[in-house]
Each structure stands twice: as C-alpha cells, then as structure tokens.
Amino acid sequence: MTHKVERKVKNELKSEMMNRLEKLKAEIKDMDEYVRQDLNDKNLRDEDIFRINEKMKELEKQIINVIEG
Secondary structure (H helix, E strand, O other): OOOOOOOOOOHHHHHHHHHHHHHHHHHHHHHHHHHHHHHOOOOOOHHHHHHHHHHHHHHHHHHHHHHHO
C-alpha cells in the first residue's frame, strides 16, 4: 500500500514569494533603464561594455537555474 504525502506550503511563504517576484521585476526594469543609459553613453569604454555583458550573462544563468530548479 502506498501513501501520498501532501505538502502544504503556508500562505505566508507563498505571499513572501509573490512579493519577492514583484521586487525582482522592478529591479529588472531598473536594470534595463540603467543598461540602456550606459549603452547610449559615448564615453563608455569597451571594457565597461564587456563587464556589463558578462554580468548580464551570469544573471541570465541564475534565472534559468531558478526556472529549471
């Protein structure tokens, strides 16, 4: 005989996760604005563009890891 174990996540945790998701959305929006401003800056050095690109790649990997679990 097999028994199913049901897990119930507390509503507090779900609410916390939703709040965190909204905060992340806002931070990504801010990041979008800053990166666009940087890319339009005529004084931006190639090294700065490379650094920003590498940080964005790392962030992308982290997001994919969260999605894929």
